[in-house]
Amino acid sequence: MQHVWKRHWSFRYGVAVTIFVLAAALRLFLEARYGAIPPYLTFYPATIIAAVVCGAGPGVFITVLSAAFEAICLLEPRGGFAIERPSDAIALVVFVVMGLLICAMAGALQRIKEREHRLIQRALRDSEDRYRLVITSVKDYAIFMLDPQGRVATWNASAQRIKGWTAEEAVGHDFSLLFPQEVAQAGRPLEVLRLAAAEGGFHEEAERVRKDGSRFWADVSITPLYDESGRLTGYANILRDISERKQATREMAESRSRLAGVVDSAMDAIITVDEDQRIVLFNAAAEAMFGCPAKQALGGPLGQFIPPRFREAHAGHVRGFAETGVTSRAMGKLGTLYGVRRSGKEFPIEASISQASVDGRKLFTVILRDITERKRADEHQSLLLSELVHRVKNTLSVVQSIAAQTRRSTAPEQFYDTFAGRLAALGAAHDLLTRSEWEGAWLADVIRIGLQPYAVSDVAERWTMDGPAIWLAPNEAVTLSLAFHELTTNAAKYGALSGVNGTIAIRWQVQPDGEPGELAIHWREHGGPVVVTPSRRGFGSRLLERAIAHELGGETQMHFDPAGAQCRFRIPLSPRIRRQP
Amino acid sequence: MNATPPDDRLAILVVDDETLIAMLLEDLLLDLDCTVVGPASTVAQSLALVENGGGTLDGALLDINLRGELVYPVADVLAARGVPFVFITGNAQHGIDPRYAAIPALAKPFSNDTISDVVESFRERRARVGG
Numbered sequence: 001m002q003h004v005w006k007r008h009w010s011f012r013y014g015v016a017v018t019i020f021v022l023a024a025a026l027r028l029f030l031e032a033r034y035g036a037i038p039p040y041l042t043f044y045p046a047t048i049i050a051a052v053v054c055g056a057g058p059g060v061f062i063t064v065l066s067a068a069f070e071a072i073c074l075l076e077p078r079g080g081f082a083i084e085r086p087s088d089a090i091a092l093v094v095f096v097v098m099g100l101l102i103c104a105m106a107g108a109l110q111r112i113k114e115r116e117h118r119l120i121q122r123a124l125r126d127s128e129d130r131y132r133l134v135i136t137s138v139k140d141y142a143i144f145m146l147d148p149q150g151r152v153a154t155w156n157a158s159a160q161r162i163k164g165w166t167a168e169e170a171v172g173h174d175f176s177l178l179f180p181q182e183v184a185q186a187g188r189p190l191e192v193l194r195l196a197a198a199e200g201g202f203h204e205e206a207e208r209v210r211k212d213g214s215r216f217w218a219d220v221s222i223t224p225l226y227d228e229s230g231r232l233t234g235y236a237n238i239l240r241d242i243s244e245r246k247q248a249t250r251e252m253a254e255s256r257s258r259l260a261g262v263v264d265s266a267m268d269a270i271i272t273v274d275e276d277q278r279i280v281l282f283n284a285a286a287e288a289m290f291g292c293p294a295k296q297a298l299g300g301p302l303g304q305f306i307p308p309r310f311r312e313a314h315a316g317h318v319r320g321f322a323e324t325g326v327t328s329r330a331m332g333k334l335g336t337l338y339g340v341r342r343s344g345k346e347f348p349i350e351a352s353i354s355q356a357s358v359d360g361r362k363l364f365t366v367i368l369r370d371i372t373e374r375k376r377a378d379e380h381q382s383l384l385l386s387e388l389v390h391r392v393k394n395t396l397s398v399v400q401s402i403a404a405q406t407r408r409s410t411a412p413e414q415f416y417d418t419f420a421g422r423l424a425a426l427g428a429a430h431d432l433l434t435r436s437e438w439e440g441a442w443l444a445d446v447i448r449i450g451l452q453p454y455a456v457s458d459v460a461e462r463w464t465m466d467g468p469a470i471w472l473a474p475n476e477a478v479t480l481s482l483a484f485h486e487l488t489t490n491a492a493k494y495g496a497l498s499g500v501n502g503t504i505a506i507r508w509q510v511q512p513d514g515e516p517g518e519l520a521i522h523w524r525e526h527g528g529p530v531v532v533t534p535s536r537r538g539f540g541s542r543l544l545e546r547a548i549a550h551e552l553g554g555e556t557q558m559h560f561d562p563a564g565a566q567c568r569f570r571i572p573l574s575p576r577i578r579r580q581p
Numbered sequence: 582m583n584a585t586p587p588d589d590r591l592a593i594l595v596v597d598d599e600t601l602i603a604m605l606l607e608d609l610l611l612d613l614d615c616t617v618v619g620p621a622s623t624v625a626q627s628l629a630l631v632e633n634g635g636g637t638l639d640g641a642l643l644d645i646n647l648r649g650e651l652v653y654p655v656a657d658v659l660a661a662r663g664v665p666f667v668f669i670t671g672n673a674q675h676g677i678d679p680r681y682a683a684i685p686a687l688a689k690p691f692s693n694d695t696i697s698d699v700v701e702s703f704r705e706r707r708a709r710v711g712g
Contacts, residue, residue: 393688394689397601397602398601398602401605404608473648479600479601482601543600543601550600550603551622553622
């Protein structure tokens with residue numbers, strides 16, 4: 001109810017006059033009933049009440065009115081202002097002074113109350129303004145109230161922004177419209193409120209729907225509200241859209257599992273260690289490479305996989321690397337790195353290291369590749385290269401020798417043909433060896449390549465050969481090729497292949513008497529012109545004799561039978577001339 | 582291969598596993614008025630020839646690689662006996678035993694002049710040592 005002293009002045013004066021009239025009436029009533037009573041008896045309280053209730057002005061007015069009424073109407077002689085007795089005068093003065101004092105106090109009191117009221121009002125207004133400002137300006141939080149039945153009571157701007165409904169659309173509706181349909185149908189909204197009321201609050205991360213039907217992940221807090229008497233008045237809801245956070249979490253989980261997939265299927269060993277060189281990651285390739293299950297490696301020192309003599313230096317390198325702040329670099333610039341398997345076996349590796357800082361914790365990741373195979377291949381390649389150089393140089397010397405020998409034993413006009421023929425035989429032997437990657441060649445093939453050009457004649461097969469499989473090492477194959485080339489060339493010039501009817505039979509066998517056995521080859525020409533023993537020995541026979549003796553440790557017998565030339569080789573078997581490859 | 586070389590001829594051991602190269606060396610040495618001892622194609626043969634040849638060897642041409650066997654045992658014996666020798670190698674880049682770093686290595690293929698220079702150095706050596 002509004003205070004009287006805040007009303008219009010006429011009302012206040014009206015009330016004051018009423019109080020005065022009541023006081024005067026009471027005064028007259030008391031006097032009539034009890035005779036003389038003390039002056040101003042009823043006017044003191046009237047003045048006080050008027051001053052307090054109606055304010056200082058009406059108080060003064062009543063004081064003056066009361067004094068005048070008492071003095072004029074009640075004191076003897078009545079009907080005129082005549083103060084005859086000093087006690088009357090004193091009473092009048094005391095009353096007026098008291099009245100005025102009361103009015104002054106009432107006025108002061110009123111001013112104090114007014115100021116207090118103003119302050120309270122302003123504070124209240126400020127606080128309300130602030131509250132409203134907070135509620136409306138909270139960006140990420142939908143804040144809304146529900147009544148005890150779960151109907152929306154208030155709805156802030158963020159609620160509208162996050163959920164799509166305006167305050168007008170939402171207020172009054174059951175808040176189950178915020179839930180996905182199937183969840184709402186399962187009775188979740190009521191359950192949520194029940195839980196909030198039972199527990200004094202409720203919190204969950206769950207899906208909610210927007211006005212457009214789209215779903216989003218929300219962080220929801222519901223707090224039940226009670227009045228002073230403990231009656232449930234509603235629920236305060238704070239809801240935040242956490243879709244982005246959920247998405248980020250899911251992406252991180254995805255990226256983590258992708259990374260785990262890469263790490264686990266990597267062909268290279270991947271090991272991560274912390275600042276103390278303790279292993280925190282050890283992938284499948286690392287398990288295979290070091291022969292150590294991850295379970296046993298994790299938490300252990302990296303040093304166990306580094307050969308003891310390198311451990312100290314390695315730790316120093318890693319510290320140095322950490323100080324550079326460079327994120328990654330190849331290791332082993334100063335030489336080959338080695339790892340050591342659980343079995344204690346060392347092996348060469350190629351490695352790169354990277355570092356990352358996580359929450360001030362440094363992690364080093366080393367990617368390792370076992371280069372045992374590659375090193376072996378490299379070594380094999382350089383060996384091959386060196387062998388190739390050796391072979392080429394050797395072959396050049398052989399050619400040099402053939403040229404020199406040919407010049408000695410051949411008339412100048414025949415030099416070119418003879419020399420070219422011998423080079424061709426050398427080339428054919430090389431072709432044969434290339435087919436087996438210079439492992440060696442079969443004796444039958446060596447003989448065949450020399451005789452190939454004479455395979456067929458008009459009448460018959462020109463040559464036959466027969467014998468067990470004999471494998472020749474490269475040098476032996478080349479030497480025998482050249483030897484058979486000489487025999488064939490001679491046969492073509494002077495022997496069985498010079499006519500049309502001649503034939504050659506080549507037979508060989510291994511004679512088992514004695515170890516390791518002996519290869520006997522018999523070259524026999526037949527049907528050619530009558531053979532005469534040559535007057536001087538040429539390169540061919542010299543090569544045959546020398547090669548078989550010197551290089552193969554065997555012996556050669558040439559027999560110039562008039563019916564056809566014969567040649568017998570006897571060569572001891574050895575790992576370089578053997579029955580099986 | 583003369584059984585008893587005249588005194589003024591140099592007796593030179595030839596070690597090479599390749600017949601044609603051995604023949605070439607043999608011919609070159611004969612042309613240079615030398616007597617060829619060998620040719621040998623293995624370390625064992627070479628050592629036997631050195632033993633039998635006694636102190637009569639005036640020099641040796643040694644192919645380093647004899648079918649995977651290295652000729653150094655022969656070089657050791659020759660060095661011990663004070664017989665001068667040179668190596669013949671198909672691959673000069675491929676290291677020669679550091680102990681013999683001072684010994685010349687002739688790279689295949691070689692020219693006639695190279696061989697005659699080597700023989701000349703053997704002849705001078707004999708003249709100096711044998712007086």
